[in-house]
Amino acid sequence: MSNIVNAATKTYNGFASILNRLQSPLLLAIRLYWGYQFMQDGWGKLTHLDKVTEFFSSLNLPTPHMTALAVALIELCGGFLFTFGIASRLTSLVLWVNMTMAYLSVPDDRVNFFHILSKPDDFYGASPYTYWFAALLILILGPGFFAVDTVLKRWVGTRGAPAHTTA
Incomplete structure (x- = not known):
């Protein structure tokens, strides 16, 4: 019986190891796709600022023009930064x-936001969901290996390392 358990454990660990290698490519794909979507939405809002301002006014948001401009810039610039990590x-x-x-x-x-537990299909069917979830994934998991952050961290880490001296 222990041979079966050992074989199953070894197989599972091998499978998990393969899947772990796919984490950074998946995070890259999420960043590339959703970062581009954020940029497109931000650019669309900037080029149609009057319509976005009118929509924000209908929602009774404070200073609708400034809010529209801020949201557009957050999505455009944030999407760029998100894409490249x-x-x-x-x-x-x-x-x-x-x-x-x-x-x-x-x-x-x-209404859909507050249905997160009672009616999850309403929650994830709402238009902000995929953007919200993509940002949450990168917030929690980080950008992965293929990101400017990772390159800078490695570069700063090697340049900031103390020199080894022999006494």
Whole structure:
């Protein structure tokens, strides 16, 4: 019996090891796809700022023009940083808060947001969900190996390492 358990454990660990190697490519794919989507949405808002301002006015958001401009810039610039993995966790936090506010600002989406446990299909069917979830994934898991953050961390880590001396 222990041979079967050992074989199953070894097989499972091998499978898990293979899947662990796919974590950084998956995080890269999430950043590339959703970062580009954020940039497109931000650019769309900037080029149609009057319509976004009108929509924000209908939601009774404070200073709708400035709010529209801020959201557009957050999505455009944040999407760029998100795509390339620059200041990933801070960028993800800002984008996640932005999408949480999108959930809470639109009456139908606000209802869906609070259905997270009672009617999850309403929650993940709302338009902000995929952006919200992508930002949350990178916020929690980090950008992965293929990111500017990782390159900078390695570069600073090697340059900041103390020199080895022999006494």
